[in-house]
Amino acid sequence: MSMVATATSPPPSILSFIEIANSISQLHQAHAFMLKSGHFRNPFASSRLLTKATSPPISSPDTLSYALSIFTHTEEPNSYIYNTIIRAYSTSPFPQLALIIFLKLLNSVNKVFPDKYTFTFIVKACATMGNVKQGEQVHGLVTKIGLDEDVYVYNTLIHMYAKCGRFDVSRGMIDGLVEDDVIAWNALLSVYVERGLFEFARELFDEMPVRNVESLNFMVSGYVNVGLVDEARKVFDEMLVKDVVSWNVMITGYTKADKFDEVLGLFEDMLRAKVKPDNCTLVNVLSACAGVGSLSQGKWVHAFIERNGIEVHDFLATALVDMYCKCGCIEKALEVFNGTLRKDISTWNAMIAGLSNHGYLDDALNTFNELIADGIKPNEVTFVSVLSTCSQGGLLSEGRRMFDLMINEYRIQPTLVHYGCMVDLLGRFGLLEEAEELLSKLPVKEAPALWESLLSASRSHNDVELAERIASKLLELDPHDSAGYVQLSNVLASMGRWGDVREVRRKMRSEGITKEPGCSMIEVDGVVHEFLAGEGIIL
DNA sequence: GTAGGGTTAG
Numbered sequence: 001m002s003m004v005a006t007a008t009s010p011p012p013s014i015l016s017f018i019e020i021a022n023s024i025s026q027l028h029q030a031h032a033f034m035l036k037s038g039h040f041r042n043p044f045a046s047s048r049l050l051t052k053a054t055s056p057p058i059s060s061p062d063t064l065s066y067a068l069s070i071f072t073h074t075e076e077p078n079s080y081i082y083n084t085i086i087r088a089y090s091t092s093p094f095p096q097l098a099l100i101i102f103l104k105l106l107n108s109v110n111k112v113f114p115d116k117y118t119f120t121f122i123v124k125a126c127a128t129m130g131n132v133k134q135g136e137q138v139h140g141l142v143t144k145i146g147l148d149e150d151v152y153v154y155n156t157l158i159h160m161y162a163k164c165g166r167f168d169v170s171r172g173m174i175d176g177l178v179e180d181d182v183i184a185w186n187a188l189l190s191v192y193v194e195r196g197l198f199e200f201a202r203e204l205f206d207e208m209p210v211r212n213v214e215s216l217n218f219m220v221s222g223y224v225n226v227g228l229v230d231e232a233r234k235v236f237d238e239m240l241v242k243d244v245v246s247w248n249v250m251i252t253g254y255t256k257a258d259k260f261d262e263v264l265g266l267f268e269d270m271l272r273a274k275v276k277p278d279n280c281t282l283v284n285v286l287s288a289c290a291g292v293g294s295l296s297q298g299k300w301v302h303a304f305i306e307r308n309g310i311e312v313h314d315f316l317a318t319a320l321v322d323m324y325c326k327c328g329c330i331e332k333a334l335e336v337f338n339g340t341l342r343k344d345i346s347t348w349n350a351m352i353a354g355l356s357n358h359g360y361l362d363d364a365l366n367t368f369n370e371l372i373a374d375g376i377k378p379n380e381v382t383f384v385s386v387l388s389t390c391s392q393g394g395l396l397s398e399g400r401r402m403f404d405l406m407i408n409e410y411r412i413q414p415t416l417v418h419y420g421c422m423v424d425l426l427g428r429f430g431l432l433e434e435a436e437e438l439l440s441k442l443p444v445k446e447a448p449a450l451w452e453s454l455l456s457a458s459r460s461h462n463d464v465e466l467a468e469r470i471a472s473k474l475l476e477l478d479p480h481d482s483a484g485y486v487q488l489s490n491v492l493a494s495m496g497r498w499g500d501v502r503e504v505r506r507k508m509r510s511e512g513i514t515k516e517p518g519c520s521m522i523e524v525d526g527v528v529h530e531f532l533a534g535e536g537i538i539l
Numbered sequence: 540g541t542a543g544g545g546t547t548a549g
Contacts, residue, residue: 083543
């Protein structure tokens with residue numbers, strides 16, 4: 001008797017367990033219980049499960065496949081269940097799946113009909129794909145059913161056409177509105193801004209009969225996107241109403257422009273204006289602290305986070321770890337790292353890079369091994385740190401093993417930086433032929449920096465012929481490349497060809513090429529000092 | 540009984 005699965009309404013306890021679940025494993029528990037008790041066949045119960053799996057904070061690209069399995073195991077999905085899975089895929093990396101499920105809905109045996117919700121999600125999927133052909137077909141269906149009367153569907157269509165580059169159609173739909181709708185205007189404005197079409201954005205903005213905070217936020221980020229931070233600031237300063245996004249857009253703009261003092265100043269203004277910083281604010285402010293090397297301000301932000309009970313994971317954990325590492329406080333970085341339960345690959349990358357940059361090469365590699373043991377997939381950034389660690393430590397066999405692991409196990413295509421680490425490592429051991437062979441797999445013009453690296457290796461191994469060959473190759477490629485000139489003159493100097501050295505230097509001056517000095521920062525007693533390579537520090 | 544449009548992040 002009890003083996004027969006029923007679709008009876010589920011006990012409130014299981015529903016509230018799902019409601020408060022905050023991890024995928026809790027959902028699995030609920031799911032298993034529901035399968036046993038037969039409540040999974042209750043459409044309301046399974047929709048709660050599906051909604052939870054596809055909403056923050058649980059939803060992620062990984063939980064998508066779980067959500068799909070909930071969907072496929074639902075015998076006769078109702079429209080809510082269809083809509084929820086379509087919504088989940090509409091903004092995912094696989095929006096095509098939303099379309100496939102939509103087609104399944106249209107052909108469903110139990111006659112499920114698409115509604116206004118279905119269409120907002122499916123139009124969004126077309127926008128994500130940038131597939132205007134599909135979008136137009138869906139639009140046709142929308143009109144046929146009469147759902148273009150729905151303001152949500154209509155505005156999503158405006159956005160879809162803009163996303164697909166059909167600005168004319170998008171604009172036509174806005175003009176077709178009987179009543180001004182700021183969201184309709186913003187839908188087009190946002191795409192102009194996103195694409196860096198600032199002139200179009202400005203023109204549209206001036207024409208808009210209605211504007212709100214978001215419209216101005218888009219304009220500020222429009223200036224930021226084309227690199228005009230000062231112009232952005234002017235608009236920002238004139239805003240009468242600012243929300244947290246306004247502050248974040250401006251702060252993010254300064255961070256992108258490496259104007260860290262402005263970030264920190266704006267953060268103080270924000271606190272004075274009594275606007276509550278969110279994760280986005282804090283991530284940027286921490287990155288500014290890291291950028292100027294200000295441990296004291298970074299610590300203040302960390303204390304602020306703890307004081308306000310803000311949960312530290314993923315993005316924020318990464319920013320904290322990175323800040324502590326860049327401010328030279330590796331112990332605090334480790335403390336945050338080890339105290340963070342929800343780490344993503346970037347959090348690991350920040351820690352590995354920090355350890356490596358501070359010379360804790362064994363710890364960096366051990367942390368990498370822990371990551372693998374935890375079953376997390378490393379990405380190309382991870383391997384930059386790992387290979388550079390091997391290169392710094394002169395760990396030849398380890399480096400070769402890692403390079404192989406990256407390509408053959410994790411199927412990551414090495415970038416120039418990865419090749420660079422390998423060339424450096426091989427060069428150090430005088431394995432110049434192996435390095436040259438590795439480089440020859442790349443088109444020369446894509447990798448001048450790598451040839452530079454090999455050039456300095458050939459110099460230190462006194463292979464002057466190879467060095468000269470590479471130096472001329474570099475100059476042939478780019479007569480304005482200062483590194484090529486500097487290296488070439490060094491090679492010539494080491495060979496005692498002083499006349500040629502003078503000739504190279506003269507040519508550099510005539511081409512207006514100067515060698516850019518390196519620059520470093522250090523904080524002493526709360527004051528950040530910046531100095532150029534070759535300069536002394538005066539305390 | 541549940542839901543939807545335009546927005547900032549390492």
